[in-house]
Amino acid sequence: MTNDRTTADRTTADRTTAQLASSPRLARLYPKAVLTGFRRKGGELPDTTYALSGVTVDREHLAAYNRVCGFRLTDELPATYPHVLTFPLQIALMTAAEFPFPLVGSVHVANRITQTRPLRLSDRLDLRVHVTNLRPHPRGRQFDMVSKALLGGDVVWTDISTYLRRGGASGDTSESGREDRPAPATAGWRVSQDIGRRYGQVSGDRNPIHVSRLTARMFGYPRAIAHGMWTKARCLAAFEGRLPAAYTVDTRFKLPVLLPATVAFHAEQDGQGWRFTLRDAKKGRPHLTGTITEG
Structure with missing residues (x-):
């Protein structure tokens, strides 16, 4: 468990819920991740759900994120x-004592978000987070971090972030077959050198690989890289005014965006939904692929 305040836990048929009294403090959790990461040797995923109730959205924070x-x-x-x-x-x-893998080095490879209705600034959300589905991957093992937002007891938003923990790979290490030929760009964007720092400020994700060239090099990257969730959000913003009330946006993260960068965005309709990609504007290498489906 974390050092943040909790009320009494309660056990359900298959999972223990830790009801938090306040949002965990990331400034305390990141040093903990560094200091305890070397102790984690793999194993089973914990069966704990972290819960935080009555969460409100700060208008200025939302504006900064937008x-x-x-x-x-x-x-x-x-x-x-x-x-x-x-x-x-x-x-x-992911920094709790029972979590089997170090936070540092866990790679965010995919993200799927489903909303059943539009969420608004005035909504008071109950949040739930748990981890599940540990399974093999050609490059190691992967697992799903599942986050939910509820209103009046109903799940209105679900986020599944898939993480890869490299190591113990066997067999084919390719994630897919051939790479499709790049489609003509719908739009081109210049991604600034400081986007990692700026997104880190609003998201709380201050992983050093996003902050500067120097700190990124410590983890094997030649330059700082953009957050995967920033690239997803930036692509989703291109669809504003064309999205249904309820939909799923499913994304796979490919090669990182090395900062600064020029990227090419392509979107095309696929039945009642959309397919989209984000690529390096010069070399055509994929940074992200995704779909949007209604309902």
């Missing part, structure tokens, strides 16, 4: 925004 990610300034929450509300709970779970 500016960084390219959304319009409205009272409706982008589907990616609740991810930053649940992020402290995710990190608390």
Whole structure:
């Protein structure tokens, strides 16, 4: 468990719920991740759900998030925004003593968000986070961090972030077959050198690989890289005004965006939904692929 305040735990048929009294403090959790990461040797995932009730959205924080990610300034929450509300709970779970893998080195490879209705600034959300589905991957093992937002007891938003823990790989290490030929760009964006720092300020995700060239090199990257969830949010912002009330946006993160960068965005309709990609503007290498489906 974390050092943050909790009320009494309660046990359900298959999972223990830790009801938090306040959002975990990331400034305390990151040093803990560094100091305890070497002790984690793999094993089973914990069966604990972290819960935080009655969460409200700060108008200024939402506006800052929208500016960084390219959304319009409205009272409706982008589907990616609740991810930053649940992020402290995710990190608390991943730094808890019973979590089997180090936080540092766990790679965010995919993210699927489903909202059943638009969420608004006035909503008071109950948040839940748990981890599940540990399974093999050609490069190691992967697991799903599942976050939910509830209103009146009903789940209105679900986020599944898939993480890869490299090591013990066997067999084919390719994630997919051939890479499709790049489609013509719908739009091109210049991604600034400081986008990692700016997104880190609004999201709380201050992983050193996003902050500077120097700190990124410590983890094997030649330059700082953009957050995967920033690239997803920036792509989703390109669809504003064309999204249904209820939808799923499913994304796979490919090669990191080395900062600064120029990227090419492509979107095309696929039945009642959309397919989209984000690529390096010069070399055509994929940074992200995704789909949006209604319902």
